[in-house]
Amino acid sequence: MGAVKTKRMPRAVREQQMLDAAVEIFGRRGYMAASMDEIAELAGVSKPLVYLYLNSKDDLFTACIRREAQALVAAVRSGIGPDQSADRQLWDGLLAFFAHTGAHPLSWSVLHLQARTHGETFAAEVTAMREEIVAFVTQLIVVAAREAHRDPDLPEREVAGLAEALVGAAESLAAWANASDSVTPRQAAATLMNFAWAGLSDLMRGNAWNPPAA
Template sequence: MPKPRVRRMPREVRERQMIDAAVRVFARCGYSAASMDEIAELAGASKPLIYLYLHSKEDLFGTCIRREAAALLGAVRSAVEPHAPADRRLWDGLRAFFAHTAAHPEGWAVLSCRARTHGEPFDRVVAELREEIVEVVVRLIEEAAEDAVGGAAAGRAPLNGREVTGLAHALVGAAESLAGWANGPAGAVPSAKETAETLMNVAWVGLENLVSGRRWEAAASKAGVVSSG
């Protein structure tokens, strides 16, 4: 009697299992300490098969970073309604960012810490992801400023390009730091909504003051006076 044929797993499914396993191991151990034997065991595959499909440990790590970066950026972009008010788009983007990092803590660990500790070319991939997110925030700040100048803040000096870029970098850096805090050791872990509200309360209130012409000035602060623009 002929033996029943064993259906082979499609390559894309097998590769996904390998990458899933690699993300878990890299997140826990870092690049240098990660073992290809452990990754193979976790993936339920042989180590030669991993090398056949994904070539090397370095290539596998790069694949993990690129996949996790694309997933995070895709989550943020898909959450933002293009025609919504600027504050709503920023809120939706922040909430999606924190929700995704909370739902994929191992992927975030690879992006936020493990990739940068290994250096080129991996930190370049993470830097490119960050720049893409910064560009999204830059556009939101520019549109918010334009709306304000066209309305109640008419006649106020607009934000210059360097200010906008600096604010966007500061906001993204704060989001990264908050994600690390929110995904830290078990305890009173905030929800994605709570974390997004924390940053929104700082960022948007400050931005509203800026686009309305109310700026903090060192000389005025020393004199105990708040600048009104």
Template sequence: MGAVKSAKGKRMPRAVRERQMMDAAVRTFGQRGYRAASMDEIAELAGVSKPLVYLYLNSKEELFTACIRREAQALIEAVRAGVEPGLPADRQLWTGLAAFFTHTAQHPDGWAVLHRQARTHGEPFAAVVTAMRDELVAFVTTLIGAAAREAHRGPELADRDVAGLAQALVGAAESLAGWANETGAVTAKEAAGTLMNFAWMGLGNLMEGRRWSPSR
């Protein structure tokens, strides 16, 4: 089926219609929440009939899962595209963070779906977000590991340190993006700068063998 008819009879390519329905669903889920959102509301916003929505996706749960997957993939692609290979490790981390905060700021409904809605309604939604987060953590782990290898003045970080720092950095980025979107207090670049100042200065000390200890 190459094209479908809208509620007004206008024929449109299937891919375009699917994107319109998904856009409407992300907006509705992001602003109203999974439970409060209705398929009628989504269909009206997309400009199609409710039966057509069900023709594409069989249930509200399936539609929500598709939204989570789409938004998660878009975020990962934005972060990976933002990192320029060949730059020093700190610049790669900076550009990756800037891409993350830029994307979440430009797609607040999509970020609300990932950060708030999907996490609070159990499986299978949470599993999709966990997979996205694991991919981001793995990517950040690679960047931090590269930074450690560039630090010629001190020993490399242990694998456990790198893994822990990556988890902490991604968690901080998620919280900061949520706060930035809810309050509008900072720009994407300001958020990235805040996190770099918080994380990179500490990383610099670790890479030079200086560690904080409660016994000091």
């Protein structure tokens, strides 16, 4: 009556399983209420093994944030064909963003909500990802301005502000779309694209909205 031989698995594979389980539990329960027992059980490993591999609840949470942030950035980047027009690149990027956040709502909850609601260290991880995305969107807008026939004379600060506005709008819409049963990634992307592109497009043509005198 030999003992059932446990399949030995490479550490890297086990770690990914632990992170999968952790994202689900952190996303579902919140950081505070999430228990290492539940994470270990969902991952199908012992709790000591989770501590051996990932060290602490804090380190496990940080590893989740890092992995999920990289996955989101990779999804957006790979959704975009570099030879497309600027509006097509923006559309493809938004669609990839909403498809990813919609398909992984618990991952998005970890990044957008949990990581920002439990202290500056975790928040800094998300800020780094956000800055990467803002820089990427800024570049897209600069390219769009260059494509837009005329002299691309949007001042750099204006472009930086537009990228911040667009990223903030996308974050807000992703949380809204995930909270609703009926909003598809395509609908969320179309809402933002309609809002953003028509506005940007007018700006590129020099059709600014003029504020009343101060």
